[in-house]
Amino acid sequence: MSQTILYAGVSTAEQNLEHQRTQAEAAGFDIDEVIADHATSGVTTKLAERAEGRRLFDKLREGDVLVVRWVDRLGRDYKDVTDAIREFMRRGVIVRTVINNMTFDGATKDPMQEAVRDALIAFMATTAQAQAEATKEAQRAGIEAVKQDPKKYRGKKPSYDAQQLKIVSTMLADGAGATAIANASGLTRQTVLRVRADPAAAQAAVERWER
Structure with a gap:
């Protein structure tokens, strides 16, 4: 019996697990199980190197559907994202996104559909990598700013002197x-x-x- 699994990232306070499930269900997905990746950054870590990412590879079988909010959850750069999607498709797993409701299915044999699908994978993976690089650059800028002026990043003022x-x-x-x-x-x-x-x-x- 096939199943639909939501792979959710909850590495920050804003990435609330229940909110992501609600979003997926509102988009029309009937979620059977949620696999949550807690406090692991997709910017720096391959999917196969994350504990819950490995669980995905072990758990998903032919005919299952993997739901992610966006493809950037599946890798840290272009190669990781495309490798992950193609590996899931090779296993007969359908990958779907909550944003824009994209579907990546390896079952199609029509050359035109394959070309369109592969072009979409490449485009979305490239976008994911650009977002990841922008995030890393912002982090580097923040670290440098702290070095230049620590007082701007000293946190909430204590209620005592x-x-x-x-x-x-x-x-x-x-x-x-x-x-x-x-x-x-x-x-x-x-x-x-x-x-x-x-x-x-x-x-x-x-x-x-x-x-």
Whole structure:
């Protein structure tokens, strides 16, 4: 019995698994199973080298349908994307995209249909690689910007200053309770508890903002 599997990427907060499934179902796909790739970047990692990517290759059989939001989920560059799609087609798996509802099926034997299909694969893979390269370039630019001006990338300003943190740290070392420390430092009890949970992070945050 054939099955339809959605391969979803959830490497960022914006890439919500449930949202991707809802999008696929709204596009008319009847999803039997979702295979989610958590925190693995398609920009840097081949599909076959990702844990869930390997699971796809092991699981999909002839007649199954693989659904992806866009072909860039299937590789890190032109070669990876085209290799993955052609390997799935060779196995008799149909690859479909949520965006633009594209279908890649290796079953066709008509030369014209094959030519159109292969041209589409090449075009979409090229687009995916261009997007990946743009993402990597933006990441490199961001890293360079941090080096040039770290203050622009120092994160959210903490709700305490160095003096308040010193009070909290000293009283914590003396075994004082969170409520007593909050009263002495002028901070909320929740803030004191956050500092107690990760004092190193609290110190680093103050240092970033007081350079």
